Amino acid sequence: MAVEVSIPTILRTYTGGAKGVEASGATLKAVIDDLEASHPGIAERLLDDAGLRRFVNVYLNDEDVRFLSGLDTEVSDGDSLTILPAVAGGSR
């Protein structure tokens, strides 16, 4: 399953500056493992012992994976994954 992963600025040191990279895997966890294989060090920035780090948000086709199945969320060919730091909301 090849998916397009959008990388936030802060993590582009791991991807040679690339904004988006391809990765594959049947679940989010597998995709992150694949990312780690190509871009060593990146997984540690996304995960801790409890799973996704508190201030890391991952969206599968724009939907927050925490409301899907977290790291076990299934991904399909052509899906898009977006990784973003958590930020405070806007017009507030």
Next chain:
Amino acid sequence: MTRYPSLLDSVGHTPLVGLPSLSPSADVRLWAKLEDRNPTGSVKDRPALAMVEAAEADGTLTPGCTILEPTSGNTGISLAMAARLKGYRLVCVMPENTSAERTQLLRMWGAEVRYSPAAGGSNEAVRVAKEIASENPDWVMLYQYGNPANIDAHYRGTGPEILADLPSITHFVAGLGTTGTLMGAGRYLREQKPDISIVAAEPRYGELVYGLRNLDEGFVPELYDASVLTTRYSVGPRDAVRRTRQLLDEEGIFAGISTGAILHAALGMASKAIKAGVPADIAFIVCDGGWKYLSTGVYDATDLDAAEAAIEGQLWA
């Protein structure tokens, strides 16, 4: 009742209007809660007034006090109006990359504006405000991201109003910023209708806002409780602008850009209901009108590309 003793008493009680053109079928209907019909033109009049009144009730706010608040605009404008009428001084900390109208409106109602750096967005405004608060211990920071009165305003107001107008509601969709609207109205609606879907639409900004964010120093509002939500969508500027223009073109509703992001998520829910062949009554929040965003050029841009470019680097929600 449409007569009130004063402007402050008229906060809330906003109309819920159907969207006959954007609703996909007679069984799957969209409903817009027009929060721009509040005194200063945004949903934020509800939490702002509730926070001020709660602070007055518990003795935190006393006559002559200075109120301090990090805000990218609407809450500050609401607080400025309430502070003016109630005799408080207001200092707002606002990111410098918000629209010019916001500064004008804040000053018009008598607020002082201090700017925080554009990079980092509202996170940075929160940080700067906390710094100023520690230097001025006698000032009162209502702190909308952590103030339970914010949630309470929607639990007591927005939620019950929507249910009264739309007893058949199946979905409630709102923006995720302080999380107050979703936590308050969402909690109320779920208590009354356990099967309801509570859907968050979170604005996804351009690079600038996230650029300097360290993944270890992110921000999650203290009010946020993920268990209230059914799901949460991230909506980028292009979809937000596209839906804002569509709402204007097809339904005549002149809304701000964050409303476009919310409508995008609401339409996504409508598509799912159509595919599943089930009826749905989807209510969503119109946070504010488009007036404050006119100078961005989003509304009269020739096409979607130009409209998207117009808000690049702006905090549009």
